[in-house]
Amino acid sequence: MQLAVWTYEGPPHVGAMRVATAMEKLHYVLHAPQGDTYADLLFTMIERRGKRPPVTYTTFEARDLGKDTAQIFQDAAREAVSRFNPQAIIVGASCTAELIQDDPAGLAEAMNLPCPAIPLELPSYQRKENWGAAETFYQIVRHLADKNVVREPREGRKARANILGPTALGFRHRDDLVEIRKILGLLDVEINLVAPLGATPEDIANIGAADFNIVLYPEIADEAARWLERTFAQPCVRTIPIGVGATRSFIADVAELAGADPTPALGDTSSRMPWWSRSVDSTYLTSKRVFIFGDATHAVAAARIAREELGFEVCGLGCYAREFAREVRAEAARCGIEALITDDHLAVEDAIAAAAPELVLGTQMERHIAKRLGIPCAVISAPVHVQDFPARHSPQMGFEGANVIFDTWVHPLVMGLEEHLLTMFREDFEFSDEAGASHHAAHSPRKTAAVADALSEAPVADIPAPAMADEPATLWTAEAERELKKIPFFVRGKARRNTENFAAAEGRRQIDLETLYDAKAHYAR
Amino acid sequence: MSALDILDGCAAELARPAAESQRPVLRERGQREVFCGLTGIIWLHRKMQDAFFLVVGSRTCAHLLQSAAGVMIFAEPRFATAIMEERDLAGMVDAQDELDRVVNRLLERRPDIKTLFLVGSCPSEVIKLDLAKAAQRLGAVHMPRVRILNYSGSGIETTFTQGEDACLAALVPVMPPLSADAPAELLIVGSLPDIVEDQFLRLFADLGITRVGCLPARNARDLPAVGPNTRYLLAQPFLGETAMALEGRGAKRIEALFPFGVEGTSDWLRAAARAFDIDTALTEQVIAPGRERARIALSKLRPQLESKRISFLPDSQLEVPLARYLQDELGMELVEVGTPYLHRAHLARELESFGPAVRLSEGQHVERQLDRVRADRPDITVCGLGLANPLEMEGLTTKWAIELVFSPIHGFDQAADLAELFARPLRRRDLLEV
Numbered sequence: 001m002q003l004a005v006w007t008y009e010g011p012p013h014v015g016a017m018r019v020a021t022a023m024e025k026l027h028y029v030l031h032a033p034q035g036d037t038y039a040d041l042l043f044t045m046i047e048r049r050g051k052r053p054p055v056t057y058t059t060f061e062a063r064d065l066g067k068d069t070a071q072i073f074q075d076a077a078r079e080a081v082s083r084f085n086p087q088a089i090i091v092g093a094s095c096t097a098e099l100i101q102d103d104p105a106g107l108a109e110a111m112n113l114p115c116p117a118i119p120l121e122l123p124s125y126q127r128k129e130n131w132g133a134a135e136t137f138y139q140i141v142r143h144l145a146d147k148n149v150v151r152e153p154r155e156g157r158k159a160r161a162n163i164l165g166p167t168a169l170g171f172r173h174r175d176d177l178v179e180i181r182k183i184l185g186l187l188d189v190e191i192n193l194v195a196p197l198g199a200t201p202e203d204i205a206n207i208g209a210a211d212f213n214i215v216l217y218p219e220i221a222d223e224a225a226r227w228l229e230r231t232f233a234q235p236c237v238r239t240i241p242i243g244v245g246a247t248r249s250f251i252a253d254v255a256e257l258a259g260a261d262p263t264p265a266l267g268d269t270s271s272r273m274p275w276w277s278r279s280v281d282s283t284y285l286t287s288k289r290v291f292i293f294g295d296a297t298h299a300v301a302a303a304r305i306a307r308e309e310l311g312f313e314v315c316g317l318g319c320y321a322r323e324f325a326r327e328v329r330a331e332a333a334r335c336g337i338e339a340l341i342t343d344d345h346l347a348v349e350d351a352i353a354a355a356a357p358e359l360v361l362g363t364q365m366e367r368h369i370a371k372r373l374g375i376p377c378a379v380i381s382a383p384v385h386v387q388d389f390p391a392r393h394s395p396q397m398g399f400e401g402a403n404v405i406f407d408t409w410v411h412p413l414v415m416g417l418e419e420h421l422l423t424m425f426r427e428d429f430e431f432s433d434e435a436g437a438s439h440h441a442a443h444s445p446r447k448t449a450a451v452a453d454a455l456s457e458a459p460v461a462d463i464p465a466p467a468m469a470d471e472p473a474t475l476w477t478a479e480a481e482r483e484l485k486k487i488p489f490f491v492r493g494k495a496r497r498n499t500e501n502f503a504a505a506e507g508r509r510q511i512d513l514e515t516l517y518d519a520k521a522h523y524a525r
Numbered sequence: 526m527s528a529l530d531i532l533d534g535c536a537a538e539l540a541r542p543a544a545e546s547q548r549p550v551l552r553e554r555g556q557r558e559v560f561c562g563l564t565g566i567i568w569l570h571r572k573m574q575d576a577f578f579l580v581v582g583s584r585t586c587a588h589l590l591q592s593a594a595g596v597m598i599f600a601e602p603r604f605a606t607a608i609m610e611e612r613d614l615a616g617m618v619d620a621q622d623e624l625d626r627v628v629n630r631l632l633e634r635r636p637d638i639k640t641l642f643l644v645g646s647c648p649s650e651v652i653k654l655d656l657a658k659a660a661q662r663l664g665a666v667h668m669p670r671v672r673i674l675n676y677s678g679s680g681i682e683t684t685f686t687q688g689e690d691a692c693l694a695a696l697v698p699v700m701p702p703l704s705a706d707a708p709a710e711l712l713i714v715g716s717l718p719d720i721v722e723d724q725f726l727r728l729f730a731d732l733g734i735t736r737v738g739c740l741p742a743r744n745a746r747d748l749p750a751v752g753p754n755t756r757y758l759l760a761q762p763f764l765g766e767t768a769m770a771l772e773g774r775g776a777k778r779i780e781a782l783f784p785f786g787v788e789g790t791s792d793w794l795r796a797a798a799r800a801f802d803i804d805t806a807l808t809e810q811v812i813a814p815g816r817e818r819a820r821i822a823l824s825k826l827r828p829q830l831e832s833k834r835i836s837f838l839p840d841s842q843l844e845v846p847l848a849r850y851l852q853d854e855l856g857m858e859l860v861e862v863g864t865p866y867l868h869r870a871h872l873a874r875e876l877e878s879f880g881p882a883v884r885l886s887e888g889q890h891v892e893r894q895l896d897r898v899r900a901d902r903p904d905i906t907v908c909g910l911g912l913a914n915p916l917e918m919e920g921l922t923t924k925w926a927i928e929l930v931f932s933p934i935h936g937f938d939q940a941a942d943l944a945e946l947f948a949r950p951l952r953r954r955d956l957l958e959v
Binding site (some may be wrong): 001002003004005006007009010011013014033034035036037038039040041042044045046048049050051052056057058059060061062065076079083094095096099100123124125126128 | 555556557558559560561562563564581583584585587588589591592593602604605606607608609610611613614620623624626627630631647648650651652679680681682684892909910911912913914915917918
């Protein structure tokens, strides 16, 4: 048993729902008890979809157990097919139905339905949402792809690509797709199919007609792409075009497979991020310490952008999916740090507190953690909340995605000269810690008591009580304590920690002004 | 559901009005677009400040709780899920030992917990994990510091608010006894927002009823006493099992309308006053200012709601008393009133005011029900979060049912707030020009 308060991923059948909801004319018959319908609101509320997910839940109750749950499944499947008239259905069980072993696959097969019924085996007690989405997409492709499709000779026609991976409830999938279409347009590559988003089962049949595949989200499409590689000898572009450098590599990779000239795509004049980052105003970004956590694809891309395109220092990097730990470990090694692979958000909270970063890039979970710790934060990965499904176009991929990322990550920080003013005139009464950065929206002034409450409600695990009991607390002199308060609040925690570590290493029992400035010199960049 | 069937039998002594027993009820079976009983934890863990809820379930349960909470709560919540894994199911580890380990770790981390609820879920019920046994074993270790109780919030047994019913029913056996010769005490049953509870307590004090307890109490370790001299008043219409447990300890129900709107609240207070032999003139004098305030506040909202047609899809079991209030006090026309479970005894008086044209439905077949909504085209449809935006997209105005559970809506001073919850979507529909 695993003790969890919040989870990064839902159960695997929610992954299957993300695929089904993204597609058209596909229906999901889910053997599930009453209550599992909560998952609909993820799509209708968080993503604001105007249509219900195409899912029929069998809704069995305690009194049905051991009697006629199999019949309930068959009735639900028959009714769903006649009401929604899908081109194909996927059938499976949620966690509770898995335990009663009704075998939805066998039941559906025995029914002679007028459309293909694709069975899903999603072990709820071992696997999670992204794995469920990947497995579902793979099964759909494997069952529906027409293996007799023969690609026409390349001569005299445009190169054709499949774009694989975008789903419902994906972080910026809708907008990323617009950018990828734009790039493929500039490279004169024809899109054979986008899937799952917007694809019908009949479209999937024709998946083998493309010359190559583009995997945008490996968490969802990698499994299917490997099968397509084996079955149709379709090569695959696996570069994730998040960041300017990665977008350039992506363009080069696609151009090579398509035999196209990459120049027009590389010369996209709307790419502003490189100049924004080089402009002198951005100097203050240099070596800002950033903590990154999310799904592997977005976390690795964020680390690369942070290091190479914004000049940050990556002080923490991790992901919640063990399946992709290798990629994250490799990138962490390049950053000179140890990767954090965990799905326990309390462990992530501890790691963030220990790293004392100046910026957190993460999921909605890290957004809450950063808020509690008073650290600026931007969201880079699912799971996300309703405000991360913006009305405006805000991709992560392509050159426009890099522009968006520059704005989104830099905005939460205190900017250039203001940072200096805060340092120089710390005692100005208007520079209170509660005021926040001047370019941020106004917020009601926080009361000290409220802050204290929030702190006292923080998880007990935050406070390494035993450690503190072992060693006597280092004593700050009143004078040093006053000096520390002149340091801007957003770096004060780090300054305190550094000074205390320095004093401990030096064996100094007391922290006075002298120690404070010795520590400052010691840690000087 | 067997417990509730029994209750129906128990309460049969309350004579059903002839009109009600003849009223046809559309009973449906099929896909239900309702939450399971675990969802009640979202408000119960805030109501009982010393209690912690540990769901023994699957990743789905944990995901439901964080999704249903809407926004994740800033502070660490007083609930968590012990997620069962393959090892627990395959018998590689003893699930009871695992539960001990998880509970011990939790209680170590949260020394502030005084009552721990082990909450059963669909998977724990299906594998027959005995949480009563676990609660007993763990209780023996952790009492008196922590009291450990259990109930089931599983979807195979409970819908949405029935989770609160199961939780409160689990508290009844540990309420201290009220001796048979003690003076009569009033017990308000059902969790209310603190502000509303305080309003009611002030009114009862003004009436001269001084011995008043609340279930749940704000601290789960300060439970009120119960015995043959307890007269209990239901504040919520979904507490069948709790009522039965209270009756089992000798308490007697005060029959009344539920305290929604001017008339519901007045009836509820008058019934309590009568049960405690309070002078009628005093009762009228005490409730008069609240009645007047609510009447004035409602008169401003009535024109917005009068003769508007409304359909309720099943959600919280609040549907019947809310429909009565909207019809009787705001002049709305009831098209369909759907409820996940119709407690005939507790709702008998509420149903009396429904005309024969009102379609009453119990249970759900969501596709057929949506077909009816599309055919009826009510001015406003009260439904769950999964259905609201899709119906809006079809041009039907909706009200999220969940807000009715999460807002202070009981009593005189909230009567207009309750009406406003229905008026606002209609006003917004007329306001927008995009």
